[in-house]
Structure formats: C-alpha cells, structure tokens
Amino acid sequence: MTSARGKTEARVALYPGSFDPVTNGHLDIIERARSLADQLIVAVLVNDEKEPLFTARRRIAMLERLFAGCPDVEVRRFRGLLVDFARETGARMIVRGLRAVSDFEYEFQMALMNRRLAPEIETVFLMASEEYSYVSSRVVKEVARLGGDISGLVPELARKELERAIRRQSRR
Ligand SMILES: Nc1ncnc2c1ncn2[C@@H]1O[C@H](COP(=O)(O)OP(=O)(O)OP(=O)(O)O)[C@@H](O)[C@H]1O
C-alpha cells in the first residue's frame, strides 16, 4: 500500500484464533484475508485454561502443513494481549470471521476494546461461504467424538488427527 507520504508498506494482517483444530471455515476466512493483505499471520492462541484437544504445537503443525507452499502466510503462536502481539508483528489489521448474529456481540466487544487499546489497528470482519456458516471447531469435535462424519468440514489432515486424538482419549 502507498501511504499519503508516498511510502510503500507491506500490509500485514493478523488472523487470531484457537484453531483447535483448523476447519474449512477457517480456511475460507484465510483465503479471503490473503486477498486483502500482502502478508497474513495466522496467530494460534496458546490457551491452556481452555483445555484444547490439541497442543499448540499440533495446531500450528497442521496449519503449517496446509500453507507450506504459501510464502504470504505465516503461522505463529501467541499468548497474552492480542494488540501487543499485533504491534510486535507490525500488523495493522486484525481479521475475524463472523458466522451468525451469535458471534457478533462478543466480536463487537473485543473489536472496540482492541481499538481502545490500539487505535491504529483496525479489526476487519469477513464472512465465510454459507456452506461453512455452522462450522466451528467445537461442533466438529463433538460430532467426531460421537462418531459422525466430519469429512468436508475440516481438511483431511485435521480429520485424521481428530480421529486419532479421540481414539487416544477413549482408551484412557
Ligand atoms: N465457519 C466459520 N465462518 C466464519 N468465521 C469463522 C468460522 N469458524 C471460525 N471463524 C472465525 O475464526 C476466528 C477464530 O475462531 P476460533 O479459533 O475460535 O474457531 P471456532 O471454530 O470458533 O472454535 P471454537 O468452537 O473452539 O470457538 C473467529 O473470528 C471465528 O469467528
């Protein structure tokens, strides 16, 4: 992007989430965000208190494999305040996805709080294709645990890892 001062700066966008695991809804948002930015950082939240099914390392490894051939996509872990991490990376745009009205209230609150903390960073909301409007990591894990078919809702590598993780859990 060329700024008013005529300087060309790379537009760095940050897409934060838990990605426990990555779903096709996430991938849809990532593709849309890539078209808006020069560089997209997929930021994986290390949220130990949320007791994720996959460790941050596994969640990151899945995303890295999916975007191995894409130099404009970088996968990183973060903890703490999102705006601090955004500033650290030079991102001026935070990307979030919206599925339904139910997502809106929380996202609206977070966006305004982040704006108060970092007025120079803009939050941008994207909508995934309607075929993924009901897809969340939580629902996918629930269906997989109950033996339902989740193919088409998550990338193949996530489906395999999910089945493995659930088998491991049920043996305990
Ligand atoms: N299917 C989808 N369509 C649009 N946005 C999505 C979709 N799935 C996730 N997102 C967005 O991606 C961001 C990161 O989401 P997150 O990692 O919490 O995934 P999630 O599927 O909501 O997982 P969980 O069920 O654990 O909350 C959020 O802004 C969320 O709204």
Ligand SMILES: [Mg+2]
């Ligand atoms: Mg969520």
